[in-house]
Amino acid sequence: MAEITVFHFQAGNTLIYRLNTKLKLLLLLIYSFSIYQLSLKGVLFLSAFIFIAVSGTLTKPAGLIRQMKGFIFILILIVAASMTSVTGDPLFTGLPFPTREGLLSGMLAGWRFVMIIILGLIFTTTTRPNQIHAAVGEILKPFPLVNESAIAARMSLTIMFIPILMDMLNEIREARKARYIEGSRNPVKNISTITVPLISGVILRAGETSMAMESRLYSGALPGTKQAVQRKEYLLFAACLVPVVPAFLL
Amino acid sequence: MSLLEVRNLKHKFRDGTEALRGVSFKVNSGDFIILAGKNGSGKTVLIRHLNGLYIPSEGEIFFEGKPIHKQIKWVRQNIGMVFQDADSQIVSQTVWNDTAFGPENLRLPKADIEKRVSNALLAVGMMELKDHSPHNLSGGEKRKLAIAGILAMDPRIIILDEPFTNLDYTGIIDILGQIVKLHKSGHTIICVTHEIEKVLYHSNRLIIMDRGLIAEDTLPEKGIFNTHKYGITPPMEEREGIEIVRDMTWLK
Ligand SMILES: Nc1ncnc2c1ncn2[C@@H]1O[C@H](COP(=O)(O)OP(=O)(O)OP(=O)(O)O)[C@@H](O)[C@H]1O
Ligand SMILES: [Mg+2]
Numbered sequence: 001m002a003e004i005t006v007f008h009f010q011a012g013n014t015l016i017y018r019l020n021t022k023l024k025l026l027l028l029l030i031y032s033f034s035i036y037q038l039s040l041k042g043v044l045f046l047s048a049f050i051f052i053a054v055s056g057t058l059t060k061p062a063g064l065i066r067q068m069k070g071f072i073f074i075l076i077l078i079v080a081a082s083m084t085s086v087t088g089d090p091l092f093t094g095l096p097f098p099t100r101e102g103l104l105s106g107m108l109a110g111w112r113f114v115m116i117i118i119l120g121l122i123f124t125t126t127t128r129p130n131q132i133h134a135a136v137g138e139i140l141k142p143f144p145l146v147n148e149s150a151i152a153a154r155m156s157l158t159i160m161f162i163p164i165l166m167d168m169l170n171e172i173r174e175a176r177k178a179r180y181i182e183g184s185r186n187p188v189k190n191i192s193t194i195t196v197p198l199i200s201g202v203i204l205r206a207g208e209t210s211m212a213m214e215s216r217l218y219s220g221a222l223p224g225t226k227q228a229v230q231r232k233e234y235l236l237f238a239a240c241l242v243p244v245v246p247a248f249l250l
Numbered sequence: 251m252s253l254l255e256v257r258n259l260k261h262k263f264r265d266g267t268e269a270l271r272g273v274s275f276k277v278n279s280g281d282f283i284i285l286a287g288k289n290g291s292g293k294t295v296l297i298r299h300l301n302g303l304y305i306p307s308e309g310e311i312f313f314e315g316k317p318i319h320k321q322i323k324w325v326r327q328n329i330g331m332v333f334q335d336a337d338s339q340i341v342s343q344t345v346w347n348d349t350a351f352g353p354e355n356l357r358l359p360k361a362d363i364e365k366r367v368s369n370a371l372l373a374v375g376m377m378e379l380k381d382h383s384p385h386n387l388s389g390g391e392k393r394k395l396a397i398a399g400i401l402a403m404d405p406r407i408i409i410l411d412e413p414f415t416n417l418d419y420t421g422i423i424d425i426l427g428q429i430v431k432l433h434k435s436g437h438t439i440i441c442v443t444h445e446i447e448k449v450l451y452h453s454n455r456l457i458i459m460d461r462g463l464i465a466e467d468t469l470p471e472k473g474i475f476n477t478h479k480y481g482i483t484p485p486m487e488e489r490e491g492i493e494i495v496r497d498m499t500w501l502k
Contacts, residue, residue: 009343011381129343130354208338211303215331216341216399217323217355 007124014057015236016126020229021135023237028123034244035115040108042247047115049243054122064121070169071117078113082106168201251315252276253438254300254329254407259309261295269295271462272309277407282439284470286446287459288481293442294334296459297409300440301329327356330400334411334442336392337385345371345387345395346380352403370401374428390421397428407438414445422448426501444482450474450498458482471495 016024031050035043058064065072088101098106140148175197254277261270269292277283287293298304299311302322311318318325333339342348349370353363371377374394379387384395393413400408410429414422430452433439441449450456456473458466460480466473471491477483 008383008385009347010383011344128347130347205338208333208335209341211298212331212333212339213341213351215301215303215326216352216403217326218341218351219355 007121009128010125012057012126014126016054016057016122018233019236020233021127021131022139023229023233024123024127025132025135025139027237027240028119030241030244031119032116034247035112035119038247039250040104041250043108043111043115045250046243046247047111049247050115050118050122053240054118057126058118058122068117075110075113079106079110082109168205172197172201253279253281253314255312255315256296256300257310257312259296259299259311260307261292261299261304262307269462270299270306273459273462273464274309275457275464275467277438277440279406279438280436281455282433282453283441283455283457284446284450284453285440285442285457285459286444286477286480286482287465288444291459291480292462293459294411297331297411297440297442300407300409301326301331303331327403328405329407329409330403330405332393332396332400332408332410332413334415336389336396336416339396339399340384340392343383344380345376345382345384345398348384348395349398349402352399356403366402366404367398370398373401373431374398388421389416390418390424393417393421393425394428397425397432401432405437407440408432409440409442411442413441414443414448423500426499430501446477446482447498448500451495452499452501470498474498 019027031046034046038046083098083102083106086099086102086105087096088099090096091098091100091103136151137148140151256276257274259270259273260268262268273292273296285293285297295304299306300318302318302325305319313321313325313328340348341351346367349367350363353366358366368377371380374397376391376394376398379391384392387395397408397410413425413429417425426449429439429441429449433452439453441453443449446456450470453470456466456468456470456477457464458473458477458480465480466476469491471494474491474494
């Protein structure tokens with residue numbers, strides 16, 4: 001089976017690992033929101049900061065990109081959609097699309113998508129799933145009418161299933177290759193030969209996994225460990241917020 | 251009193267398949283049972299009743315003399331199950347966390363959890379891999395991780411569903427060694443397999459299933475002469491059963 005490490009927790013010891021999970025989750029939200037609100041210059045500025053901050057954490061970027069082929073396809077779709085829908089100065093005389101504005105907005109949309117993926121990667125690589133589980137539970141606890149333990153459990157389970165999905169997708173691709181279905185020109189057929197086994201596989205697999213969890217006494221309740229936030233962590237959190245302010249002024 | 255007792259167990263699936271048609275047997279403390287039978291004979295369905303994952307259509311199961319549905323948490327803690335598909339058992343993103351999953355659900359104090367996890371990982375020889383992602387382990391390592399995960403719950407009975415499938419030679423030897431070690435350290439073992447030539451020597455009982463019923467429940471050296479009737483192929487020789495069984499291990 002292909003080696004998939006993307007979106008998995010990986011042990012490490014950089015500063016991001018030591019940040020309290022609740023604060024890290026909050027940072028993730030603030031950064032994601034900012035990336036969608038900022039101008040092009042602002043996004044680039046914030047991206048530069050993110051890259052510097054995580055340079056010690058996300059090593060081996062080439063391997064990551066190789067594992068995320070599926071996302072590259074989505075990325076191309078996003079860029080292509082903007083490029084063919086924004087009107088303005090045509091780049092080539094005689095053709096209505098692509099326009100200069102379309103190209104720019106396509107690139108911005110694509111870059112935003114890449115940054116969101118990178119943020120998600122950083123979060124899942126540096127946070128243990130049970131920490132996510134506990135943090136989401138703690139955040140939701142004050143809200144009435146919210147079953148915080150159930151939501152937290154579902155969320156950490158979803159995160160857990162991402163690598164399984166990617167594993168299965170790869171397996172199906174290999175199986176298709178082995179049976180020479182790969183090269184079909186009909187895109188509908190192509191998609192259905194992947195998604196049908198993927199969905200039925202996921203359902204089967206999810207059933208087995210939930211039974212395995214049940215036999216190890218899983219009940220969806222929150223893990224009892226509560227993380228107290230330390231002063232140092234608040235400082236780190238504040239430091240991470242600093243570049244967001246000038247980014248909005250750019 | 252036997253440790254586990256199954257009485258007239260029947261299971262009919264919603265689509266009408268009668269997977270179990272009246273199964274009864276007892277498991278004694280210290281038993282090493284080989285549960286064999288053709289594909290589709292009902293082995294997996296049977297063992298999934300033993301810790302309450304499946305609910306019987308009819309019949310009852312007793313653990314330590316009490317019906318299991320009245321003590322399901324205690325039963326699951328005491329009857330550990332290693333599933334047929336090693337991948338679907340992975341529930342965490344590191345080897346350490348995966349092993350800690352059961353004890354965490356038991357709500358043990360943190361220090362106890364750590365002790366159990368490290369003992370379990372040491373027992374299966376996986377301590378160096380504790381920070382690795384389970385998805386990237388080899389087939390044999392995945393299965394050892396599954397064993398560690400249930401060892402950490404400190405069970406009395408360990409059930410393994412086809413533990414040798416998808417393993418290469420060294421993987422099989424490794425897992426077989428683990429199972430024998432678990433038995434020697436006092437665990438009661440139920441091992442589902444049709445590859446009886448790999449492990450029968452270590453067992454004290456051979457149960458053969460056929461179309462949802464128990465066809466044989468005897469000493470290995472007696473049952474060995476009947477296995478071919480049920481689609482299991484050991485080397486048939488004109489020797490005493492005990493002698494043949496003596497060759498039935500890959501641990502030499
Ligand atoms: N969820 C289900 N719904 C309907 N029928 C099922 C279901 N699970 C199992 N069966 C059927 O029950 C019977 C027994 O299946 P079981 O999985 O116990 O066989 P097995 O002895 O474990 O076989 P194998 O050696 O292939 O693992 C089979 O006929 C199977 O098709
Ligand atoms: Mg089976």
